[in-house]
Amino acid sequence: MSSTAFGLLIEKINEIYALRSGLSLMGWDQETYMPTRGGEGRAQAMAALTQVITDKYTHELVGKLLDECNPQDLNAREQALVREFKRDRDLYIRLPNDLSAKIARVTSEAQNVWFQAKKANDAKLFLPTLQKIIELMREKAKALGGEKCMYDTLLDIYEPGCTTKELDPLLTELGKFSHEILEINTSNKKTSQQELLGEKVPSFPLDKQKIFSLQILADMGFNLEAGRLDVSAHPFTDGLHPCDVRLTTRFLENEPLAGLFGTLHEGGHGLYEQGFESSHYLSPMAEAVSLGIHESQSRIWENQVGRSPAFWEYAFPLWCQLFPEQMLGITLEQWLKYVNRVACSYIRVEADEVTYNLHIVLRYKMEKALIEGDLQVADVPPVWDKLAQELLNLEPKEASFGFLQDIHWSAGLIGYFPTYALGSCYAAQLFEAALKAHPGLEREFSAGHFTTFREWLRMNIHSQGREHLPASLMLRATGMKPNVDAFKRHLRKRYTVN
């Protein structure tokens, strides 16, 4: 009986997701509280649990239960659950165990090599390792996708259904447009902190920054009884379970926006992780559908909300209350200019909303060419410099400001970068749709009320889990397929008017 098969399958799936929750905790702890010498034991524990999870996914009985599930006995959500679980399972099955183990080993070692190379500013130190990784990723793409375009196969892991056919024109247009906005901004605007806030850069004590961040999270509606905020070297979100969502940020005394925008960004991810339907906990229906959609949730809170004048009408008085001396003589108008300054920078994660896109275009071009064999690893440094010059007007600088700045390639995360740009496009599209549904949204923001907005996101995105693939989810939520137009309108409005 297929209903029994489905019931048994759900038990197996719940078990896998429960184990994955343990693995998530190990990852979170590694970045937050693990003592320095705990790394080796942790790596062994994570490898052992990863193997257990792989064995559970690929177990014969699970395959049998999948075969026995009769779609006619299942509702749409259940059918999607089976489809998505099968999709994940197929990746485990298609990837040979020894290739998977080799990737785990090489990328684990590579992250250390990358770290050393970055520290030493030495491109050559990392190139042989990058060579190995590119080869392994090509092997992986072939194993998973057969004759399919290799880069598409890798991309599909992170953004199901998305292909270079749609990405190429989208990113070309986004790059071109961002470059135009950049030109306007650099030619006639002040950009440095000193120019905007005065000669003396104020210092903002970390404990008060944390109080502010927690207040903002609470007002956003992030449930702090079902999650927490910690500090780590690089901000991230780890959804162990929808009732246990861990955010991290980093607070810097002299860059007060780093911690806050880290919080808003991760808080957006966190609301997604907390927003799944409880009836589907521990299954793919209580899981983000793609990295691009996940990123749309972080960016919409960081950029559409957090950089808006409406948000600061509410937040500025709170901020000034916490930092009266530091903010003395700084007006809301000045502050907004500081928040929304545009300037080229070498480091992607420090980039503003406009130039960020150009960083993504650069990485996309390069990693696609590397995977498709159109770029040799040895040529990565000069090609990087050339593209950085073309796209971002940046003079060549040390490798740690160039291709060594990101951890992604060393971790084997290829096909991952474009989802950041997709996230920005989705965010703008979603925000326009939310505004259309609730024209008074920004008035609510300026009073510190985010419930309408959060619930709109919850209904249209969070609670959907993985029922619809990203393109279809966007169509349902906004009436439009994914496109760059809304994001262009957003950038034009925020960065060219006045």
Added chain:
Amino acid sequence: MSSTAFGLLIEKINEIYALRSGLSLMGWDQETYMPTRGGEGRAQAMAALTQVITDKYTHELVGKLLDECNPQDLNAREQALVREFKRDRDLYIRLPNDLSAKIARVTSEAQNVWFQAKKANDAKLFLPTLQKIIELMREKAKALGGEKCMYDTLLDIYEPGCTTKELDPLLTELGKFSHEILEINTSNKKTSQQELLGEKVPSFPLDKQKIFSLQILADMGFNLEAGRLDVSAHPFTDGLHPCDVRLTTRFLENEPLAGLFGTLHEGGHGLYEQGFESSHYLSPMAEAVSLGIHESQSRIWENQVGRSPAFWEYAFPLWCQLFPEQMLGITLEQWLKYVNRVACSYIRVEADEVTYNLHIVLRYKMEKALIEGDLQVADVPPVWDKLAQELLNLEPKEASFGFLQDIHWSAGLIGYFPTYALGSCYAAQLFEAALKAHPGLEREFSAGHFTTFREWLRMNIHSQGREHLPASLMLRATGMKPNVDAFKRHLRKRYTVN
């Protein structure tokens, strides 16, 4: 070939211990950083991983490898490793899966019932649950031990090789002796904080208490790069891995010794967890041999070291430096009297070194009688009151000051309490042996030097892992079988002289 069988077996064992390290992390996190609503998901994750670990222990192939290991090809440590792993495995095999699951479910629910009953001070609320637990523990004892004395079977889980035959006289003597010391102390000594430190009880800021605790840990030789100190409601130690040992304590503003003695106690446990041979990591040879031996390591640092005049010669100036105002006018002599005051109290975990033993005698008598059928659950409250009167001169009080005070029974930990008293006996015996080997030890303490002592413990206890059972380990380390004499000498010297 048996050497190959042993090699393969070690791989399996390492894998199991790596997974258990993940389970430990989940337990630690639950008590430290897990958000309140994370409990249900965590319980599911821990149950799933526990099942995986059970499956790995009981796997047929593991049994086959055990059979194929030829002891003649193994050295003594390897033989012990196989013996101890087999011992653990046998417990998993003998305990029927459904009984194990039932115990997990009932004790999980019971802890909540216990918590509610304790809060409401309502004995009757917990008695039906206790009834179920006692029945399950009897069932467990029968499954594990067959015809053996049921309480012995449960005791053996926590203290391998120990039986009521040795425990009965030991605890009777310890109880009688502690009672005598108590009589001497209550009749002619001041005991309250006010009497000893002055009318106004000073307040000791928590952050400074933590600084002091971390300093003491570092001086003890606890490696803070391979471990950490956090705060939890009840202090505990969780050795995820010898390179990742997590201690917790609790700091109270008006009871400055709670945090410090929590730290010393857990620090002692922590040194044991950090002190195993690295060549045996992830195996029973890098694991504590028993709870009693574990407790000896915590108590020796808490009591033999931490309550000694020598220790305070070193620690008192540091303490006064951190709390100059609070300690104004208090002499080292006064402080030592405060540290070593003896007085009956209702709560075991707050008891001093002398009366603590009487709490254990009480619990031992009761739980043994419950398991052996000589005491009915309905009679627990009146019998508790009667024993508390006899042993500790305590008038009957609410149930939360009586049998509801401890979590153990609700968690199904029966046969566990006596290991606390064994720990005290072992500690005294070990300390005498260490002093005999190094007569200058206490002079070293007073200068803040603990290396000789720690290394003696490491050589004689920590690095031995589970090679020798507790009684044999004690014989090797001290030349004597476990006995109560050294502890009596320790108590007599500290609590009756002057």
